[in-house]
Amino acid sequence: MAVFQVGDRIEVCNKEQGFFGSYYEATIVSKLNDGSYRVRYENLIEKDDHSKLLIEQVSVDEVQPMPPRIIEGKGTQFYSYLDKVDASTMMAGASGLSSKKMI
Template sequence: MEVFRKGDEVEVRSKEEGFLGSYYEATVISQLNGNTRYKVQYKNLVEEEDQTRPLVEIVSADEVRPMPPRTVGEATRIFYYLDKVDAFDNDGWWVGNISGKQGSKYWVYFDTTQDEIAYPVSQLRNHLEWSNGKWVSSK
């Protein structure tokens, strides 16, 4: 299991109903219980009571992964039919498949919700899985 330190930028997988499989960018604030849990502060999620304050949460280590590598030329990327991608929506990254292209936008189909939504290329990235300490392409 990966060990993260204070200040590391990570992504946290949601286990909440309706958000399963989505990932949210966060920074590790501290390690807890011998690295089995982490206290994180989210980049885009805010507290319900005070929407000006970033959400801070304690999450289990199996919900945390490093930030995926950025790829050169992300803004000019081309996707193809059925490519597995992550789409940035509702403050997090959601896994889907390219289902079409219209103008400069790509349509993404999400198995979990049966939704099909159009996104600009700036809100899409190639889907990668974190497996055995390495990023693995889904292709």
């Protein structure tokens, strides 16, 4: 289990039905006494004030380190059928399995 510090950029796994397994970029705002974290999301906003980024408490099992940044055109990736892969958009990321061989 990784221990994160205030200011660390991380990903938070959403466990809500319909969003389960999606990941959202966030920054650790504070560590709480019960081991959970308060995080500020990079791309999610408050429901009642769309000018503010969403801040919420998340449990330690919902937090993981940011993946390494991939520089387009650098290196070559090969994926085989049913390899575990991560995909991301500007809003969120998700894990899945490749459906065919990709070169």
